[in-house]
Amino acid sequence: MSTRAGGGPEVSTDRSTTVPGGVRGVGGAGRAAPGGSSRGADARAWAGAPWRERELGSLPVVGALVVLALVFQAFNSNFLSSDNLVNLTLQSATTGVITLGVVLVLLVGQIDLSVGAVSGLAAAVVAVGFVQEGWPLWAAVLAAVALGAAVGAGYGWLFTRLGVPSFVITLAGLLVCVGLQVRVLGATGSINLPYESWLVRFSQQVFLAPATAYALAALVAVGYGVTRWTGRRRRLAAELSAPGLVSIAVRTGLLAAALLLVTWYLNQNRGIGAMFAFFLLLVGMTDLLLRRTRWGRSVRAVGSNVVSARRAGYAVRRVYMSCFMACTALAALGGVLSAGRLAAANQGTGGSDTNLTAIAAAVIGGTSLFGGRGSAWSAVLGAFVIHSISSGLTLLNLDASIRYIVTGVVLALAVTIDALSRRRATAVR
Amino acid sequence: MSTQARGGLTGPHDLGDGLGAAGGDEPVISLRGVSHSYGAVRALVDVDLDVHAREVVAVVGDNGAGKSTLVNVMSGVLVPDAGEVVVEGRETQLRSPGVARQLGIATVFQDLALCEDLDVVENLFLGQELRRGPLLDEVAMEREAWRLLSQLAARVPSVRVPVGDLSGGQRQAVAIARALLGEPRVLVLDEPTAALGVTQTAEVLRLVERVRDRGYGVVLVSHTMPDVQAVADRVVVLRRGRLNGDFDADRTSYEEIIAAITGASPARRPRRQEDA
Structure with a gap:
């Protein structure tokens, strides 16, 4: 929709009367609240934080990760060794892909309890299709992911058309998928994937060449800096508060240093796994979709308040449907990757704790169980926390x-923090 | 505050070429003979309502008098059994919320229809985001948000705080700003002060005055008489679905309006008071 074309009341105010002058100078000078009210101080506090930086966000999780790392390192000096950290990244990637889907479903205020079973079914389909039926590997992978998406479409249909609560549908789906998984695997119950297939190599043995890794790290940092800088120019041109050049430079520098340091440390051992890089790419893309597209906005709106979202004109059913489908498709993809990582699919794939780990990781990473709040990056953080605990204790x-x-x-701690912050938000009302 | 608003003001009737200029009395929107029944219950019976630019029309009435039905009709949520709306001399039907919006009637419902987890800018542009290529144009939206809010002189600490962190009055301001984003002629406010404390009520009433001073017609549905008397230019009374009086707010006493609401005839009212 266009900005205020004719027809309506002319709204260009005499700005000098409503906005205190000289506020959009250099270096992120604050812009006072409209109307020149006494909230100037508050407004200044927010200046330089265009968006997303106002919430506590992921700070508690990062803090928890640091504490975990220090504690485990104190008990066993191997914990922070680059060998262990490389393992950690690879373990996190498979769980993380599944968790990423869970994040999407949680954002619309629903849940999918069947992600583990779906991932197991997908692993079985890949193994049977590729090894027993002789399909090309890419076709088997595609079939597994498509099957996952189809399961999600079923959930979405039951939920949006018939109004069945999502936790019941997905609980039913869990049983169905476990049954199908056993069926598909057949009598042997376990199928090995050949080591030389690209899926196994991709998820086990392929690591970024050091030069590539450093280049990518630098590229990400430069990209971040450029985005912030052009954003600043656009904001200044629009007479909005903008982060200072120094702040942008410092942030970019810190990001570059952190990325290069991590890359260097992981490169002491095997380096950055292709699967881990792929996982980060998925998360980055999802993050972009969630924050900067109309679809992402609709997802958060639906999770926050369905009635308001519907009144605002979003296609609420389609939003639910897309999230259920994305969740199960990502769960299937996670299952395919874990089959590659283990070079096998069996009845235990996606069983036992996969389900709960993936859901717990999303919540621990900072995505609210109550919908509307969360970020794609909580998949990374949550998966790190869960696998740090398991690796440290091992x-x-x-x-x-x-x-x-x-x-x-x-997990109980994370949910408690979530519930408490939710209660504080409603108490203000 | 209101002087600021007047400073930069040109109202919709000025742009509506001659509509307001020719005769300030010409209503921007009129309802004609609106009737609606829920089964045997006649919620609205042959109701007429004129709304002029730069005017606050208060619609008052007891519970069940038909206020909510009238709001639903004006917003297009409810299609009445009979009656039409006249906009710029043309008769039309308010067949859906979309049509109502197109005709320039914006409604702020009592629940405000905001998303608590989304920030002010996101809520203002909910469902009508500005885009730049495939991505959202946050800069344009944020600039527009500041502009809208500063017109209303609304006090919001930042346009990037979640709406859930705002006070009731501030939320009302956000909801009103969002309604104004659609460039309406008339703003319908359903019980805007119902859940608010004293300070915030005063804030919202100032907001209503500012909206009027910017040239919009405002329909204020309320059952809080002090609020009505504070801002209304005209008071329309509904009683059992029928119009039971159309008063000039400045020249009508509290007692007369109450009498029209309760159905006691205005003439008897003073006598009863003397008796008591």
């Missing part, structure tokens, strides 16, 4: 029982 020779308990406690 290094301490503690068995799975402790791992379950600790993960459970961390």
